[in-house]
Amino acid sequence: MKQALRIGLAGFVGLVAGVGIMFASAAGTQPGSELDPLVTKSYVDQKIAALAGQTGTTVPAGVAGGTVDSAAVTQLQTDVGELTHFIIDALTGVDSLKARLNAVEGGFVAVEVPVGKTVLLGGGSEVIVRSGKTAAIAGTFGGLADVTTGVDLKGGAAVVNQHLLIASRTDGRGLKINAQTAYLLIRGGYTVK
Numbered sequence: 001m002k003q004a005l006r007i008g009l010a011g012f013v014g015l016v017a018g019v020g021i022m023f024a025s026a027a028g029t030q031p032g033s034e035l036d037p038l039v040t041k042s043y044v045d046q047k048i049a050a051l052a053g054q055t056g057t058t059v060p061a062g063v064a065g066g067t068v069d070s071a072a073v074t075q076l077q078t079d080v081g082e083l084t085h086f087i088i089d090a091l092t093g094v095d096s097l098k099a100r101l102n103a104v105e106g107g108f109v110a111v112e113v114p115v116g117k118t119v120l121l122g123g124g125s126e127v128i129v130r131s132g133k134t135a136a137i138a139g140t141f142g143g144l145a146d147v148t149t150g151v152d153l154k155g156g157a158a159v160v161n162q163h164l165l166i167a168s169r170t171d172g173r174g175l176k177i178n179a180q181t182a183y184l185l186i187r188g189g190y191t192v193k
Contacts, residue, residue: 113184115177
């Protein structure tokens with residue numbers, strides 16, 4: 001039982017240290033700086049003892065001597081599991097935001113779309129039809145904004161090449177490729193179907 005508590009506490013300390021390192025790396029801090037100070041083993045032992053005191057458990061023999069509370073170990077394992085899931089979800093969200101930011105900051109992407117296909121645009125996406133014959137696809141709440149002429153393109157309206165179009169929502173707005181392969185410049189999210 002003492003071994004389980006030691007493993008649980010070691011895992012928890014390792015997880016906390018890993019999260020700290022991740023956030024410190026994300027903030028661009030230097031180890032040992034004011035924002036990321038170095039700590040001693042005795043400091044970590046004190047913090048573990050304080051944490052054990054708050055949860056009503058005793059500290060394992062490896063840290064400061066004591067007995068094992070199996071309910072506390074189970075709760076600690078549950079808390080570590082929940083924290084792990086939270087961190088994984090946070091990292092997934094950060095990766096998603098980075099991908100979206102790169103798409104916006106990366107400028108326009110050249111896209112070749114064959115006849116008969118559609119391009120559905122994400123909210124805030126911009127598109128310029130460089131060549132080809134295309135028609136606007138309206139979404140649930142309206143059409144594409146042709147900001148070159150200041151017109152709202154309804155479903156089926158012919159798109160003039162070299163005009164900047166913007167989809168204000170992710171509601172099915174996009175382009176239908178009608179007569180020949182179209183070459184588009186797109187900035188933002190899109191799906192070719």
